[in-house]
Amino acid sequence: MTKTNPGNYFEDFKLGQEIVHATPRTVTEGDMALYVALTGSRFPLHSADTFAQDLGYEGATIDDVLAFHVVFGKTVPDISLNAVANLGYAAGRFGEPVYPGDTLSSVSEVIGLKENSNGKTGTVYVRSIGVNQRGEMVLDYCRWVMVRKRDESAPAPEAVVPDLPDAVPVSDLIVPAGAGFATYDTVAAGSPHLWDDYSAGEKIDHVDGMTIEESEHAMATRLYQNTARVHFNQHTEKEGRFGRRLIYGGHIISIARALSFNGLANAVRVAAINGGRHVAPTFAGDTIYAWTEILEKQEIPDRRDIGALRLRTIAVKDRACADFPNVGADGKTDPSVVLDLDYTVLVPRRVG
Amino acid sequence: MTKTNPGNYFEDFKLGQEIVHATPRTVTEGDMALYVALTGSRFPLHSADTFAQDLGYEGATIDDVLAFHVVFGKTVPDISLNAVANLGYAAGRFGEPVYPGDTLSSVSEVIGLKENSNGKTGTVYVRSIGVNQRGEMVLDYCRWVMVRKRDESAPAPEAVVPDLPDAVPVSDLIVPAGAGFATYDTVAAGSPHLWDDYSAGEKIDHVDGMTIEESEHAMATRLYQNTARVHFNQHTEKEGRFGRRLIYGGHIISIARALSFNGLANAVRVAAINGGRHVAPTFAGDTIYAWTEILEKQEIPDRRDIGALRLRTIAVKDRACADFPNVGADGKTDPSVVLDLDYTVLVPRRVG
Amino acid sequence: MTKTNPGNYFEDFKLGQEIVHATPRTVTEGDMALYVALTGSRFPLHSADTFAQDLGYEGATIDDVLAFHVVFGKTVPDISLNAVANLGYAAGRFGEPVYPGDTLSSVSEVIGLKENSNGKTGTVYVRSIGVNQRGEMVLDYCRWVMVRKRDESAPAPEAVVPDLPDAVPVSDLIVPAGAGFATYDTVAAGSPHLWDDYSAGEKIDHVDGMTIEESEHAMATRLYQNTARVHFNQHTEKEGRFGRRLIYGGHIISIARALSFNGLANAVRVAAINGGRHVAPTFAGDTIYAWTEILEKQEIPDRRDIGALRLRTIAVKDRACADFPNVGADGKTDPSVVLDLDYTVLVPRRVG
Missing domain, CATH: 3.10.129.10 (Hotdog Thioesterase)
Known part of the structure; x- marks a missing residue:
């Protein structure tokens, strides 16, 4: 048995399967600094402790998109190492603010599978959830990717395409309960x-x-x-x-x-x-x-x-x-x- | 009204005007590490907590030049987005040491204005002050930049060129009161x-x-x-x-x-x-x-x-x-x- | 006397000489983030506080190889600034885990000297020890480098080649006493x-x-x-x-x-x-x-x-x-x- 990770192929995914992804990651002020250096981001909630605290946050939060990348990155070795294309995203919601020192980890559920007519690839739909060290959701999103089959003769699974919303309804958006923006500067x-x-x-x-x-x-x-x-x-x-x-x-x-x-x-x-x-x-x-x-x-x-x-x-x-x-x-x-x-x-x- | 920042043009500056710059910035150990990685700096006061503490500091301080860049960077969207040239610096004094975790913000005062004879540009002199989250001065300096006019037909302001010192007198230098160098290693x-x-x-x-x-x-x-x-x-x-x-x-x-x-x-x-x-x-x-x-x-x-x-x-x-x-x-x-x-x-x- | 560092030449090294290297370095979460960004390292003990704590560590530790580089880097201005080649390593042992916030410094002892037959260079063997702010050993290793002579007519020292082990015996390996791996995830x-x-x-x-x-x-x-x-x-x-x-x-x-x-x-x-x-x-x-x-x-x-x-x-x-x-x-x-x-x-x- 090889000790290196071959990644999953289309026929390795099963509907309803839960995949706990490896490499929990403590995000830190180091990641924040690198993110600014690599993107030039200036959104003040992620830039200044004082600004964030004035709004009721504990301090500056990790950029939402940085948190997305960390949660997403965890899923790659299991979901998309053998992907041909990253096809789409849907139903993504950001939850708890992420602070430096929080540890993020990810878990995915297979919510859809559809083999392509060429018999060489198929689309895998997953819902991935990123949580912090207290198990609180920081990001919950769906994506679908086109993944190669290992063995083209493997039988196609029953096609299941999840019903994903065009947009997250406003009633489902998470607004930090402890934060208030009336005094926003x-x-x-x-x-x-x-x-x-x-x-x-x-x-x-x-x-x-x-x-x-x-x-x-x-x-x-x-x-x-x-x-x-x-x-x-x-x-x-x-x-x-x-x-x-x-x-x-x-x-x-x-x-x-x-x-x-x-x-x-x-x-x-x-x-x-x-x-x-x-x-x-x-x-x-x-x-x-x-x-x-x-x-x-x-x-x-x-x-x-x-x-x-x-x-x-x-x-x-x-x-x-x-x-x-x-x-x-x-x-x-x-x-x-x-x-x-x-x-x-x-x-x-x-x-x- | 456009929602993007067009920057200020020469005729937008008024003598005595105070400009509070955006994007307060908490400087961290992440910034310190990047600064070392990008410059190779080895000054020990910024490199080692132990070294700094032996001199009476709380810990390693942010490199003075890094603090300068952060304070300066805040001023760019308001002062020099439409600048043709950064002409000079004077009267710069470093004040309170900056520690990781401190939040820096900047404010500038327009201390001089002089339109150039071509009627297309003018020199803007500003005094910019960087402060920490307690309002303590960490950097106070003057610079002057050549800035484009938006409208060449705009009337020239009365020319005022500030009287800036050739050098900061030694009596004005700020030496950290709590630090002693007799035991410097x-x-x-x-x-x-x-x-x-x-x-x-x-x-x-x-x-x-x-x-x-x-x-x-x-x-x-x-x-x-x-x-x-x-x-x-x-x-x-x-x-x-x-x-x-x-x-x-x-x-x-x-x-x-x-x-x-x-x-x-x-x-x-x-x-x-x-x-x-x-x-x-x-x-x-x-x-x-x-x-x-x-x-x-x-x-x-x-x-x-x-x-x-x-x-x-x-x-x-x-x-x-x-x-x-x-x-x-x-x-x-x-x-x-x-x-x-x-x-x-x-x-x-x-x-x- | 020049105020810049010329580095040491072969004839400057004496058997038994101890060299205290400059620039103690507090390693931080900033260094950890940069190390991940530059290498893509995923070893979980250095990635997640939670993972490390579950094993009995205080939190995520600094990557061993990163600690090696910091300890090594300190020695360069004294040992290898005039080196022609970095010839080998031996007898390297990692000791105390390094945590963000620890300050590393290095000291070396000259344990061997052998002039080359061309009279232009010689091999310098050093044992370098990196310690944290409590003086605890974090890394102890030997290396040897070929260093130029400043003056080719300088007499050769008595040749001493240290007896270095082919490998560190398992009985000399340091396993963190406070850490247990029975619950390793x-x-x-x-x-x-x-x-x-x-x-x-x-x-x-x-x-x-x-x-x-x-x-x-x-x-x-x-x-x-x-x-x-x-x-x-x-x-x-x-x-x-x-x-x-x-x-x-x-x-x-x-x-x-x-x-x-x-x-x-x-x-x-x-x-x-x-x-x-x-x-x-x-x-x-x-x-x-x-x-x-x-x-x-x-x-x-x-x-x-x-x-x-x-x-x-x-x-x-x-x-x-x-x-x-x-x-x-x-x-x-x-x-x-x-x-x-x-x-x-x-x-x-x-x-x-």
Whole structure:
């Protein structure tokens, strides 16, 4: 029996199977500093203890997207080591805030299986839950990936495709019970624009561009202990489809979220990931830009201090976004588009 | 109204105006580790809790230059987003030591304005103060930048050029009251050369060279949440004057200070920035060297355990400094020179 | 007298001489995060406080190899600044676990000297001990380096070559007294393979490859405050033997150890470095692979919960290891081999 991890193949997954993922990870101030160094993130809740404490938090929290990457990274050796493609996300909800010193671990349940007609691959749907050292949920999301079969002659399982929501309903969003945003300091946060100021249909060009270097995406991806090989091994990738290492799609989410500060500075928390698609691969040397459309403006039940905005953020490469490059379902997606992310953020409201 | 930050233009600044900068930043052991990884700094007060505690500090302190970068970085979105050039520094004083866990924020006052004769730009003089979470000053300095006008027809303000000192007088230097250097351990520090051993006029070649990679300067600059675009966006910079990303001038200060350990290992603290000029731009692939001239040797009132040295450190690129490349005011500055920094350090004295 | 450090030359070393190295270093969570980002290490004892505490540790410990690099880095300015080659290691034992917040410092004793017949260089043997802030040994190892003479006419010292063991005997291994591995969680650790499952003579291909970028090895080496110039200065190295910067050999040890997780996930601790040789230089762009042979399987006296495996890990560049590239003493070493490391790890045993 080999002692190295071959990863799971399509026929290894069983409906209802629970997979406890390895390598619990204590996230620290070291991870926070690296995350800022690699993304340039400026969201104040993750930047300053004082700012966070003024809102009722214990201190600065780990960036939601960083927490996502750690929880996601744990799942890779079991779920997607033999994946051909990362197909989508849905029903992602962020729960307890993550503080430096918290230890995250992940568990997944197989919620759907569907073999492809070519008999070589199949789609695996999983629901993955990240918890802290007290077992409290910090992230709960679904993703589906196309995974190779080990043995093409293995029989296909009964096809089960889970019924996943288009978006997380506002009633399911988790707003930290102990935090209050009535005293939110827009000057310290860097923008006067609160929930009240945004409108459904509004489009925001985030203006700035960020070029990604080979070492930067590799450091980020290793930091999350994500072991997907295509990001790290130039010796094999130079013979591969693209001739080079692929950037972890999650790093593009990080960059897009960091860029979105310019225009959405008060989007203090990511509350949900409704859906998302890595539209095209990215490589070292690419410069990432982003723009956002406000899809919905949502009141949160029983909260007057904070509201939700459902956003669609589009990241592109090597092209400015002043004209909001198209990602229409009409097949005319701009070829520069690399990420199409549907998510929900919390934004303080104007009070009084 | 656009929700992204357009930055201030020359005509937006008013004499006496106070600007509270966004994004307070808790500096941590994560930042300290990254600073060492990016610069190779070995000054022991920032390296070892034990060493610092033996001198009366609570523990290792944040590198003074790192604190400078964080305080400076806060000012960029308001002061220099539309700057053409960073012209100079003066009257910089370091105050309270910064410890991991401290939260820094910055505020600036406009202390001078002078439109240029071309009517397209003007010089803005600001005094910026960085404070910790208790409101204690950690850095107080002046800089002036050339900023574009939004509208060239806007009327020029009355020209006011502040009277800035050539150097911070020794009586204004802040020496930590609770720290004593009589028991300073030169073996642990790495050099026997104390304040007593230096002479005005002495020149020191710091010998070593450090090559800077694209990802290194970008990570450093993002770590400080400095948003100046020329450091990050290859897609636009490839069309610009240099065809590539510029290295943040402050990173050259970091590298020069780190290199100066070899010859000035006991310069435990930067106490003042008297002046400074980024003589030429630097780019990824450049190898930085440095040399220092001791400008003045200063006794500190009421302190027998520590003295001050006013230094002029010259950083150059792609050229060793054994012959102390010239930076004379005679116009014969060596073309390799990239930084000319006038600052004051504290150095323990030989006791008994 | 020059104030910069010229390093020691062969004739500066005296048998029995003790050298207290400079720059004590408090290792922190920042260093741990950078180490993960630079190596991708997943060993759970260094990854999660909870996992470590379940075994009786105070919390996650600093990676043994990271501790090695810090202790080693301290010795460079005194021992190997003028070294031509790092020839070997022996008798390395890891002692007290290192926790974030511990301050490491190093001291070396000269235990051997042998001038080479060319009269230009000599071999210096040192035993270096790294201790924490309580003076407890964390690492005790010997290495020998070939060092240039300053003056070729200086007389040769009496040749003394220390008698170093081929391997650290199992009775000398230090197993943390307070830690117990009976409750070791193989699911969280990521592999079911315990000490019982390995056999002497077994070979394991670690499968994955990791490409190293220029900024990555430079950041790692600076993090350890290792000042060996060949790693940092492209301006001089471009004129040197290889035309480029050399990667610090220790970084290859880090990468090989991190890669070895895939096949040796439960090798929770490095207990000894028996010997090692940097067979060939590595450069940015190289992709490192590794394989391991189990040399010996050792019971630890009075411990039923944990055993030792003496390993030989071979790292190679730009070549997969499925066929275990040869490193035979027969002179037919595969040209891709860059590291040949003989070390001992602790692995929990199956209990009951």
